[in-house]
Amino acid sequence: MDTIKRPLVKRVAIVGPECTGKTALSIALADYYQTVWVPEVARTYIEGLTRPYQQDDLFFIAQAQLQAEEKLAKQANRVLICDTNLIVIKVWSEFKYRSCDNRITEWLTNRHYDHHFLTDIDVPWEDDPQREHPDKRDYFFEVYRNELLKLKVPFTKLSGPLKERLHTASTVIDSLLSDKD
Numbered sequence: 001m002d003t004i005k006r007p008l009v010k011r012v013a014i015v016g017p018e019c020t021g022k023t024a025l026s027i028a029l030a031d032y033y034q035t036v037w038v039p040e041v042a043r044t045y046i047e048g049l050t051r052p053y054q055q056d057d058l059f060f061i062a063q064a065q066l067q068a069e070e071k072l073a074k075q076a077n078r079v080l081i082c083d084t085n086l087i088v089i090k091v092w093s094e095f096k097y098r099s100c101d102n103r104i105t106e107w108l109t110n111r112h113y114d115h116h117f118l119t120d121i122d123v124p125w126e127d128d129p130q131r132e133h134p135d136k137r138d139y140f141f142e143v144y145r146n147e148l149l150k151l152k153v154p155f156t157k158l159s160g161p162l163k164e165r166l167h168t169a170s171t172v173i174d175s176l177l178s179d180k181d
Contacts, residue, residue: 009076010176011069011112012169013085015148016119017140019126021162025119026083028166033173036072037081041065042089055097062089062104066111078177086111087147091140109151114176116148116155117169123161 012029014022023040030037041064046053065086073080086108093100121137148155156172158165 009073010079010114010173011073011082012079012115012117012173012176013082013087013113014117014119015085015087015144016117017121017137017144019123020119020121020137020141021123021158021165022119023083024162025117025158025165025169026081028162029079029081029169029173032166032170033077033079033081035077035079035081036075037083038065038069038072040084040088041068042084055093055099055101058089058093059101059103062086062101062107065089066107079173082113085113085116087116087144087151091143091147095140095143113153115172116153117165117172118144118148118155118157119165120157120159122159 014025016022026037026039042061045057045061045064049057065084069080069082069085086104090100090104090108093104118141121141125137145157156168158168
């Protein structure tokens with residue numbers, strides 16, 4: 001009988017509304033675990049456009065996000081920190097365009113992460129040209145929480161200042177890393 005090999009590297013994904021500290025936490029966790037982190041590909045992709053982004057761009061962003069994950073997983077030290085994943089792209093596509101490319105949703109449902117962290121909206125909003133909805137953070141927090149529940153994936157809500165979030169997240173990751181199953 002064939003056995004399914006578990007990845008040697010644990011993968012964690014950080015999801016949540018705009019401007020909730022996902023990147024800061026990703027950097028802090030990567031530093032703490034002396035590993036690499038996967039930046040949000042959408043940011044650099046959109047910065048490189050000479051036009052407003054369109055729904056079709058989200059497919060290419062999703063594809064590039066997965067490629068970046070696979071590339072960096074080979075360099076990771078026990079854990080790969082993902083500053084976003086396809087949940088974010090799906091939620092954004094459904095909000096902005098009222099639909100999501102079926103390939104993105106299929107990739108999302110077939111992708112394994114050992115844990116998700118949902119970032120709370122209890123940090124101050126910082127303006128950024130790519131951030132669009134400072135007035136909808138409560139709404140998006142609930143959308144992300146419901147999406148995680150619908151996917152039936154393990155997740156932890158992270159609140160408070162970065163130091164508190166780092167402590168909570170590292171406790172969860174330490175448990176994942178010590179799991180011998």
